[in-house]
Amino acid sequence: MSAAAPDRLVRPPRQHPTDVLRLGLLGIRTRKFRAALSALGISLGIATLVLVTGIPASSQRALEDRLTALGTNMLRAVPQPDQNPPVTLPESAAGMADRIGPVTAAGQVANTHQLVHRSDRTDPGDGLGLTVLASGDNLLSVINGRVRAGTFLDAATDRLPTAVLGHEAAGRLGMTRPLPGRQAQQILVGTTWFTVIGVLDPLPPALDLDRSVLVGWEAAKKNLGFDGHPTVVYVKGREDGIEAVSDILPATLYPELPGLVQVSRPSDALAAKRATHSAFSSLFIGLAGVALLVGGIGVANTMYISVLERRREIGLRRALGANRGQIRGQFLTESVVLSLLGGITGTALGALTTTGYALYQGWQPVIPFPVLAGGLGGAVNIGMLAGVYPSLRAARLTPTEALATA
Structure with missing residues (x-):
């Protein structure tokens, strides 16, 4: 066996x-x-x-x-310059862009064409190279911005003469940080005094806003003769769909002649x-x-x-x-x-x-x-x-x- x-x-x-x-x-x-x-x-x-x-x-x-802070998921839409007559975006442009599927947020600003001064004793023609922009109160979340000091515009301040300064604008105006507990600092925008309520950190995705003074949308209409039409629309969306948003955004904002709207391509940082x-x-x-x-x-x-x-x-x-x-x-x-x-x-x-x-x-x-x-x-x-x-x-x-x- x-x-x-x-x-x-x-x-x-x-x-x-x-x-x-x-x-x-x-x-x-x-x-x-x-x-x-x-x-x-x-x-x-x-x-x-x-x-x-x-x-x-x-x-x-x-x-x-x-890289996301550099704007990999953000687009910037502006009308073509030097058009006659000028291209005017609708007042609800941000809301129209927000209805696009991959878009997660949309905000808008508008150039009020006003000069800003530190006081009424400075040269009336010297605006320090700064731009006064009417802004929606959701702009900060769209551009991934942060407030360095103070607060940003909101629904409570939208109609009041209040302003938020970009990083570079605050330096030129000598107001790098609002001081709590002291008398509020003011700037002269056009012929109206605005109270500074906040200063922003640098904004890599939107460097033009660093040299800007942001005021409430309704306050700009009331005090600065603003007509309510945005000049720049910022759009934030899902990264996997940002190219598709870029293709249809001009037709969404200006369906009559989409070719008259420029849309910045997604940042090279996305690639x-x-x-x-x-x-x-x-x-x-x-x-x-x-x-x-x-x-x-x-x-x-x-x-x-x-x-x-x-x-x-x-x-x-x-x-x-x-x-x-x-x-x-x-x-x-x-x-x-x-x-x-x-x-x-x-x-x-x-x-x-x-x-x-x-x-x-x-x-x-x-x-x-x-x-x-x-x-x-x-x-x-x-x-x-x-x-x-x-x-x-x-x-x-x-x-x-x-x-x-x-």
């Missing part, structure tokens, strides 16, 4: 999953130091996976935020942003693959050595009736558990390190959830692959072979 006959004739009781797990943990419990070193190898691989995705992803998010995203994605895949390969080789090596050192144990179990499937299950379970422990440790270590580094750099931490789930899933798969050959080798040993070479 062949050596394999007992496996065919005697069928030992089916093992409960908890028994399989207990046997799989036997090698880890009895060889704690070696198991720790093996788990360290896979944990470093998974931690590297999280790091090479999390840190570049956090850096990419910070870069994308900077750079997309190229950066593609480059980062390729880098992630390559580095993650190398990290997982290194960890898998470490686990496979540990399991192979474990089989060689535990021939006596394998022989005794086979002599007591364990079949090949149970031996395979024991060593495969040990490999998977070992890799899973390393995966959990590596995922936690990578996430903590990524978060700490991102906060140190002043970035918003970004750790893609698929990476965390993939780290644990990858550890399990690596454990299974790494344990296949050692478990098959262990299962092929007959009791006499295992005991004779132990």
Whole structure:
């Protein structure tokens, strides 16, 4: 009778999953130091996976935020200059643009053709090179602007003679920061005194607004003889649809002759942003693959050595009736558990390190959830692959072979 006959004739009781797990943990419990070193190898691989995705992803998010601040999702529509008669956009131009599908916000400004002075004692013909613009109260959100000091125009101040200064305009007027608790500073716009309520930060997407004095839409009509027709319309939309918006915006704002409306093309920063995203994605895949390969080789090596050192144990179990499937299950379970422990440790270590580094750099931490789930899933798969050959080798040993070479 062949050596394999007992496996065919005697069928030992089916093992409960908890028994399989207990046997799989036997090698880890009895060889704690070696198991720790093996788990360290896979944990470093998974931690590297999280790091090479999390840190570049956090850096990419910070870069994308900077590029977005440059106006990658913004368009600027103006009438063609030097037309006779001049092109006049409708008063509701911003509302018309806002109805375009990919558009998320739209605002408008209008040149009041008024001069601004620091006081009534300065040269009446010297407007300091500044432009007085009537502005909607939602303009700041459309152009991704921020108020450096004070507040921006809103519904409560729209009809009042109040003004907000662009960054450069504030410098020329000597009002870089309104002082709280003191008498409000005023400027002369045309023949009307306006109270300065805010100063803006620099506006990279709309540099012309840096040299502007912004006043409420209704206040401009009431005090400056403004006719209510905008001269510039700003549109913000989804980046994946900004080119389509650019194509239909002229016909939306001036359907009679769309060619008389100029629309600024999307910023060059949009192309750079997309190229950066593609480059980062390729880098992630390559580095993650190398990290997982290194960890898998470490686990496979540990399991192979474990089989060689535990021939006596394998022989005794086979002599007591364990079949090949149970031996395979024991060593495969040990490999998977070992890799899973390393995966959990590596995922936690990578996430903590990524978060700490991102906060140190002043970035918003970004750790893609698929990476965390993939780290644990990858550890399990690596454990299974790494344990296949050692478990098959262990299962092929007959009791006499295992005991004779132990």
